[in-house]
Each structure stands twice: as structure tokens, then as C-alpha cells.
Amino acid sequence: MADRLLIKGGLVIDPSQKLEAVRDVLLEGGKVKDVAAGLSKKPALKDVEILDASRQWVVPGLIDMHVHLREPGRELDETIATGTRAAARGGFTTVLAMPNTEPPVDNPSVARFVKAKALSDGAVNVLVAGAVTIGQKGERLTEIGQMAEAGISAISDDGRPLMNSELMRRALEYGRDFGLAVIDHCEDENLSAGAPVHEGARAAAKGLRGAPGAAESIMVLRDIALSKLTGAPVHIAHVSSAASVEALRAAKKRGVPVSAEATPHHFALCEDDAPGYDANFKMNPPLRSRDDRQAIIEGLSDGTLDAIATDHAPHGPGKKALGMALAPFGVIGLETSLGLALTRLVGPRKLSRRGLVERMSRAPARILGLKGKGSLAKGCDADITLIDPEASWTVELPFASKSRNSPFIGLRLKGRARATIVGGRLVHAL
Amino acid sequence: MAAKHWDRKDLLGLESLSASEIEFILDAAKSFSKSSKTFDTLKGSTVAFLFSEPSTRTRSSFEVAARRLGADVLGFSVAASSLLKGESLLDTIKNLEAMGVDYFILRHEQSGVLEPLAPLTRASLVNAGDGAHEHPTQALLDLYTLREKKGRIKGLRVVIVGDILHSRVARSNIHGLRKLGAKVTVCGPSALIPAGIEAMGVSVSHDLDESLRGADAVNVLRLQLERQNQNLVTSLSDYFGGFGLTAERLSRSPGCLVLHPGPMNRGVEISSEVADGPQSAILEQVSNGVLVRMAVLSLIQGWRTRRGR
Structure with missing residues (x-):
């Protein structure tokens, strides 16, 4: 394979350069060599592979800053190999793997294991988040410094909230000192205890305990207060409630260094969409009310919510079979995220094309402090996603993921990744 | 208009039934009330009990009903049940089905566990209580009692x-x-009334005296005593003061029938005077429970026979 790849005639959308125009993109040595019109006509261009991108969008590689790859420990649900193949198929060139594996990434050796496994098995770039506390128990801080040396990109106790505010304050301070993003799963565990779904009429009728939106927004408000206190940035994972969006909007206006993400299921679905007790609609935070979903869409639209992240959470079929009350939380999302964003946000003009690239590539790169990603400027990494905005397709099995716990199976979507290029190499093409 | 026949393999809840299906069951129960003789409707069928929560009344009632219909009954004690050992409920059902069990009477502490299982087994499932979701035969016997009285x-x-x-x-x-x-009308302290319950077509009240005015019947629910430790009630005597059904309260509603699903906490949600008083239909509910459960089992048996199962 040639070391040089020319992506010819696509609509290049790169918010970092305020660029939205038909251009050729030349990749060389794993980097972006040039972005210009008419590159393909230069006679000097030899020994170059050409990828025709006419009628396609050419965008900086998508980054999913919230995935669970399950390795080590739960390889029956997902592995780094299958999870990153799902990422490639969904148009993602980089993912951030959450630390709640078995054992968790709460020390430098597990972090090194995941990094090494990602180099040998990964189809796309895998960044690793380390745990904030040992065993994610919310008691003692991990060796954040040594994990940083081992190459982690963020810290988070995702899946578990950090209920202790003193500990959260220290996490923010050390995260800043070591240059790591701090990602918080906001949930007041006392308010949400035993609740598989959102509190409201649906929960009442089904006899399920419901978690109110306040279980999330209380902790979002706390994190905002701690970020203001310390001056350290904080990133809020999977925002689901209108009150949280409101709090974030106000905090950003005051200049608090807070950022946030929302998942495709929270902008595409609400509690009314969950039929019966199908656990493929069970996630944490839960699908909330219609108004909450509207607030998420508005937050993504005006930038209050910086990023779209999937919270890709594979669970083997046996685990979801026993219904809403017993099954574990979480749904897969890597292979449907882009299609949902195009169909539900860009299609109805809630988000511009450029806004989509901002939410799915540039903002995650900025929040995680990634150099050379989220942009197609000369010298950046040759991570590129080709999007076919017109492709109509149906979400159906088989997935590249090892699991199939998706609430979107059977849904028709418009737009998908036609090709995914990581470090100048084509890792997925339709 | 009453349904012509019963067309379901399982009874998982009343939510999915039509009014005429419910009346069909009540009418069938009525037909069993006329004599106490036994039948052979379920002769050759095996009914198994899978209860992951203790129960005396519901289980005995189902067992009496099944035996009066001629069924073989397979019982499991809670402690011996594999439900508690981590074997999945579906595996348990499939294993017993392979041994020839035709009916499962199930009680489980989690809401909604039966719904996904029903299509996966040829056996008939009868819900004897799933979490806070449904307990259809209890409601049927309450309806039966109300209609009779x-x-x-x-x-x-x-x-x-x-x-x-x-x-x-x-x-x-x-x-x-x-x-x-x-x-x-559903009545209780705010902490025990779920948000959004109005969407089920009920009114909500936090004042029992006001609710009882002009009421034809009051169904008094058992208060689990551990709710106090969960801070859901301030104290049992506070609860009795606010929501306990006393003779004094009931005296203003002479035509009001008193129902209770049992077992009662006398002096917590109901006074002994009311429980054993003239307006109480609590023991009749228990008798009617057998009739209703016989009706459910025999209607499902009709379906099974028509389907050649």
C-alpha cells in the first residue's frame, strides 16, 4: 500500500479552519500533507493511492470520548478488537475507553495492558481513562501521576458517581496538575437507588422505581461549584436532564471551565419510546421525559453540550434477557451514533454540518487535550472520516460489536460513514 | 359484550386485558361458586409453583384451585428454589417444562420479569405477583367480591x-x-404515591377522611413494616393516625365495603374492629380467590386444549 493517499473531490468540513468547501486532501506518512483544490491535477503526484470522495463529506476523524471496551475481564461482551472494529464501522478514528473493566484501570499496569492490547488488536486509536479512586470505590485516590506516565488521557470513575465532594475536589485539582480531563458520572445515588428508569408516569404504571432528573442535576451543580472553587476544568458525562442543561448553560455564561457530552440515545429517545420491559432501553442515566430530550437537543444545538459521545456499553444477550428490573444498564452505540446524529440533528437542522463535526471530533479533541486530532490542518494526524450524507440504511444485525444490545435495531437512518481512515490507513470502507 | 372465549396462553396482568375478557373470567368464577365439587379440567396437567418471595395465602389459594381442577401440583420451597441460586428464571422454566410442567404460577420480587419470558416457553405462565407491577388474580378476586356485594x-x-x-x-x-x-382514588402520604400515577386514570388524595366520603369501597393495602426504616413513613403510629382505617373513620361511610389483600397489620393500616366488622369482606375475598384462580386455570386450559397442548 502506498504511503500516500489522495482523497479526491469531497466536501471538506473542518471547523478548525472554518473550512467548508470541495477540496482534495493529501495524506502522507500518517499526517495531513495538504488540503487544497485541484491537488489531483498536479502532474508531479506519483505513487499515490486515490480515494474518490465526490458527493461525500471529508471530516476530521470522529472521536468518541465515552466507550466501554470491556477488556480486560468481560471479553464475552466485547474486546478491544471487536469494540474498535465497531468504532471503525461507525466512522470513529479514536475512542476513549472507560476504566470500569475487571480489574479496573486503577493502576499503571492495567493502563499499560490496555494500551499495549490496543496497539496490537485495535482497529482505531484507543485512549485510556484511568479510575479516580482505587477499585472505583470512591474512597482513596489512585496513583494518578504514575497512570499519567503510563499514558492515560483522562480520569473518571464512570459507572459510579463520586459521592464524596471532598474527593471530587481533589480529583479536579490533581486532574489539572497532571493535565488530565476529569470526567464525572453525575448521579446522587441516594435519589436513584434501585431505579432502573426515569421517575414519572411510565415508571409508576410499570411498578418500577424511578430516578428523578434531580439525581443528576444536583451533582452537576455540585461539580460546577467545585470547578468554580478550584478553577479546574470538569467534564460532565452523558447529560440527560433539562435541569442539568440549564445549569451548564448558566455556568458557561459565567465562565466556569465546564464541558459536557450527550449520548445519541438521549437525543433520539425518551421514556415513552421504551416498549414494555425491554432492557435494551435500560441505561444509566435513563431515558427521560420528552421535555428533557428537547433540552438535550437544544443543548447540542447551542453548544451548551460540547460533544456527542455514545457511552457504548456492550452486554451479552443473556444479561439483557431478563427484562428491565434485572438487566444491567447500558446500550451499544458506536455503529449507530453518526447515523442518528445525521438523521435526528443535522437532517432537521438542529445542528449544522460544521456543528456535527464540532460535536463529534473537534470538541472531544479539545476537551481531552489531544494534539493533532479534531482538525485537518497541515501536519495533523491523518485520521479522517468520509461521510455519505445521502445513504439510507437500516440498523440491523450483525454488528461488528460482540453485543447487540441496541434500542435502534430496525430503525431507518439517513447518512453513515463510507470510509474510516486512521493514521493514513483505510480501516473501514463500504 | 362478553368475550366468546379465552384466547391467551398466559395471564401476566390486567393491563393487557379488555373489559370483556375480565368479565369473562368473573363469570367463569361465578360458575364455580355453585358447588364445592372437584373437576377434571386439568387432569393430567402439572402445575408448578416458582415463588422467589414467601407467600402463604396466594400460594395455598392457587394450590387449592389447581387440585380442585384435578391437576398435579409441584411445589418448591423458597429456600430450595434455584431462583435464589443464580440459575436464571428462564433456565428453570425450560428445565421444568422439559419434565412436562404445563403451568407455572410465579411470584418474583422484580417488576416485569415475566413479560419477556412468556413467548419463550410453551408452558402457561400465571403471574402471582411481580414486584410492584401486577398481581392480576388478587385484583380479579377483589373485582369479583365487589361485584358480588x-x-x-x-x-x-x-x-x-x-x-x-x-x-x-x-x-x-x-x-x-x-x-x-x-x-x-389512590390515597396515602406523598412519599408512598409515585409521581405520575394520575396518568393511570386515578385521582390522588392525601386525606383519607375526604376520600372516604361517598366511597362504595375501600381497599386497604398492607404497609410493609420496613418502610419506617427506609424513611418512607415517619412512624407506624403516625401512619395509623393519618391513613389507618378505624371504625370512627368508617362510621361516616356506612355503605363502604372494606377490602384487604392480606396479610393484615392490625393497628397499622386497619383496626381490628374494622377488619372483623360488618362492612369487612376480607374473608369472603379469600374464598373468592379460589374461584377466580379456578376460572383462570380452566380458561387457559381451554386455550391449551384447542391448541393441542
């Missing part, structure tokens, strides 16, 4: 008082009563 359901004003949040009896009753045209 009041002559109708349509237009009745029924109060359900107590721990609505955790009550499967309340939910099944709400579905059944609303489908048959009764007006339903």
Missing part, C-alpha cells in the same frame, strides 16, 4: 389506600377497576 362495578367509587408506590395489588386493581368503569 355491590351488584356491579361500573360507576362505583373505590378508594385504594396505602403504599401505592410498592403495590402490585394497587396497579392491577387500578387497571381492572378503570376498565370496568369504576372511579378510583
Whole structure:
């Protein structure tokens, strides 16, 4: 394979350069060599592979800053190999793997294991988040410094909230000192205890305990207060409630260094969409009310919510079979995220094309402090996603993921990744 | 218009039943009330009990019903049940089905566990209580008792008082009563009334005296005593003061029938005077429970016979 790849005639959308125009993109040595019109006509261009991108969008590689790859420990649900193949198929060139594996990434050796496994098995770039506390128990801080040396990109106790505010304050301070993003799963565990779904009429009728939106927004408000206190940035994972969006909007206006993400299921679905007790609609935070979903869409639209992240959470079929009350939380999302964003946000003009690239590539790169990603400027990494905005397709099995716990199976979507290029190499093409 | 015949393999709840299906069951139960003889409707069939929560009344009632219909009954004690050992409920059902079990009477502490299982087994599932979701035969026997004592359901004003949040009896009753045209008020402290319950077509009250005014029946729910440790009630005597059904309270509603799904906490949600008093239909409910469960089993057997199972 040639070391040089020319992506010819696509609509290049790169918010970092305020660029939205038909251009050729030349990749060389794993980097972006040039972005210009008419590159393909230069006679000097030899020994170059050409990828025709006419009628396609050419965008900086998508980054999913919230995935669970399950390795080590739960390889029956997902592995780094299958999870990153799902990422490639969904148009993602980089993912951030959450630390709640078995054992968790709460020390430098597990972090090194995941990094090494990602180099040998990964189809796309895998960044690793380390745990904030040992065993994610919310008691003692991990060796954040040594994990940083081992190459982690963020810290988070995702899946578990950090209920202790003193500990959260220290996490923010050390995260800043070591240059790591701090990602918080906001949930007041006392308010949400035993609740598989959102509190409201649906929960009442089904006899399920419901978690109110306040279980999330209380902790979002706390994190905002701690970020203001310390001056350290904080990133809020999977925002689901209108009150949280409101709090974030106000905090950003005051200049608090807070950022946030929302998942495709929270902008595409609400509690009314969950039929019966199908656990493929069970996630944490839960699908909330219609108004909450509207607030998420508005937050993504005006930038209050910086990023779209999937919270890709594979669970083997046996685990979801026993219904809403017993099954574990979480749904897969890597292979449907882009299609949902195009169909539900860009299609109805809630988000511009450029806004989509901002939410799915540039903002995650900025929040995680990634150099050379989220942009197609000369010298950046040759991570590129080709999007076919017109492709109509149906979400159906088989997935590249090892699991199939998706609430979107059977849904028709418009737009998908036609090709995914990581470090100048084509890792997925339709 | 009554249904012509029963067309379901399982009874998982009242939410999915039509008014005429519910009336069909009540009419069938009525036909069993005329004699106490035994039948051979379920002869050659095996009924297994899978209860992951303790129960005396419901289980005995189902067992009496099944035996009166001629079924073989397979019982499991809670401690011996593999439900508690981590073997999945579906595996347990499939294993027993392979041994020739035709009916499963199930009780489980989690809401909604039966719904996904029903299509995966040829056996018939009868819900004997799933979490806070449904307890359809309890509601059917409540409806049966109401209809016997009041002559109708349509237009009745029924109060359900107590721990609505955790009550499967309340939910099944709400579905059944609303489908048959009764007006339903749920009454209790705010902490025990789930947000959004109005969407089930009920009114909400936090004042029992006001709710009882003009009521035709009151269904008193059992208060689990551990609710106090969970800070859901301030104290049991506070609860009794606010929501306990006393003779004094009931004296202002002379026509009001008193129901209770049992077992009762006398002096917590109901006074002994009321429980054993002239307006109480609590023991009749227990008798009617057998009739209703016989009706459910024999209607499902009709379906199985027609399907050659």
C-alpha cells in the first residue's frame, strides 16, 4: 500500500479552519500533507493511492470520548478488537475507553495492558481513562501521576458517581496538575437507588422505581461549584436532564471551565419510546421525559453540550434477557451514533454540518487535550472520516460489536460513514 | 359484550386485558361458586409453583384451585428454589417444562420479569405477583367480591389506600377497576404515591377522611413494616393516625365495603374492629380467590386444549 493517499473531490468540513468547501486532501506518512483544490491535477503526484470522495463529506476523524471496551475481564461482551472494529464501522478514528473493566484501570499496569492490547488488536486509536479512586470505590485516590506516565488521557470513575465532594475536589485539582480531563458520572445515588428508569408516569404504571432528573442535576451543580472553587476544568458525562442543561448553560455564561457530552440515545429517545420491559432501553442515566430530550437537543444545538459521545456499553444477550428490573444498564452505540446524529440533528437542522463535526471530533479533541486530532490542518494526524450524507440504511444485525444490545435495531437512518481512515490507513470502507 | 372465549396462553396482568375478557373470567368464577365439587379440567396437567418471595395465602389459594381442577401440583420451597441460586428464571422454566410442567404460577420480587419470558416457553405462565407491577388474580378476586356485594362495578367509587408506590395489588386493581368503569382514588402520604400515577386514570388524595366520603369501597393495602426504616413513613403510629382505617373513620361511610389483600397489620393500616366488622369482606375475598384462580386455570386450559397442548 502506498504511503500516500489522495482523497479526491469531497466536501471538506473542518471547523478548525472554518473550512467548508470541495477540496482534495493529501495524506502522507500518517499526517495531513495538504488540503487544497485541484491537488489531483498536479502532474508531479506519483505513487499515490486515490480515494474518490465526490458527493461525500471529508471530516476530521470522529472521536468518541465515552466507550466501554470491556477488556480486560468481560471479553464475552466485547474486546478491544471487536469494540474498535465497531468504532471503525461507525466512522470513529479514536475512542476513549472507560476504566470500569475487571480489574479496573486503577493502576499503571492495567493502563499499560490496555494500551499495549490496543496497539496490537485495535482497529482505531484507543485512549485510556484511568479510575479516580482505587477499585472505583470512591474512597482513596489512585496513583494518578504514575497512570499519567503510563499514558492515560483522562480520569473518571464512570459507572459510579463520586459521592464524596471532598474527593471530587481533589480529583479536579490533581486532574489539572497532571493535565488530565476529569470526567464525572453525575448521579446522587441516594435519589436513584434501585431505579432502573426515569421517575414519572411510565415508571409508576410499570411498578418500577424511578430516578428523578434531580439525581443528576444536583451533582452537576455540585461539580460546577467545585470547578468554580478550584478553577479546574470538569467534564460532565452523558447529560440527560433539562435541569442539568440549564445549569451548564448558566455556568458557561459565567465562565466556569465546564464541558459536557450527550449520548445519541438521549437525543433520539425518551421514556415513552421504551416498549414494555425491554432492557435494551435500560441505561444509566435513563431515558427521560420528552421535555428533557428537547433540552438535550437544544443543548447540542447551542453548544451548551460540547460533544456527542455514545457511552457504548456492550452486554451479552443473556444479561439483557431478563427484562428491565434485572438487566444491567447500558446500550451499544458506536455503529449507530453518526447515523442518528445525521438523521435526528443535522437532517432537521438542529445542528449544522460544521456543528456535527464540532460535536463529534473537534470538541472531544479539545476537551481531552489531544494534539493533532479534531482538525485537518497541515501536519495533523491523518485520521479522517468520509461521510455519505445521502445513504439510507437500516440498523440491523450483525454488528461488528460482540453485543447487540441496541434500542435502534430496525430503525431507518439517513447518512453513515463510507470510509474510516486512521493514521493514513483505510480501516473501514463500504 | 362478553368475550366468546379465552384466547391467551398466559395471564401476566390486567393491563393487557379488555373489559370483556375480565368479565369473562368473573363469570367463569361465578360458575364455580355453585358447588364445592372437584373437576377434571386439568387432569393430567402439572402445575408448578416458582415463588422467589414467601407467600402463604396466594400460594395455598392457587394450590387449592389447581387440585380442585384435578391437576398435579409441584411445589418448591423458597429456600430450595434455584431462583435464589443464580440459575436464571428462564433456565428453570425450560428445565421444568422439559419434565412436562404445563403451568407455572410465579411470584418474583422484580417488576416485569415475566413479560419477556412468556413467548419463550410453551408452558402457561400465571403471574402471582411481580414486584410492584401486577398481581392480576388478587385484583380479579377483589373485582369479583365487589361485584358480588355491590351488584356491579361500573360507576362505583373505590378508594385504594396505602403504599401505592410498592403495590402490585394497587396497579392491577387500578387497571381492572378503570376498565370496568369504576372511579378510583389512590390515597396515602406523598412519599408512598409515585409521581405520575394520575396518568393511570386515578385521582390522588392525601386525606383519607375526604376520600372516604361517598366511597362504595375501600381497599386497604398492607404497609410493609420496613418502610419506617427506609424513611418512607415517619412512624407506624403516625401512619395509623393519618391513613389507618378505624371504625370512627368508617362510621361516616356506612355503605363502604372494606377490602384487604392480606396479610393484615392490625393497628397499622386497619383496626381490628374494622377488619372483623360488618362492612369487612376480607374473608369472603379469600374464598373468592379460589374461584377466580379456578376460572383462570380452566380458561387457559381451554386455550391449551384447542391448541393441542
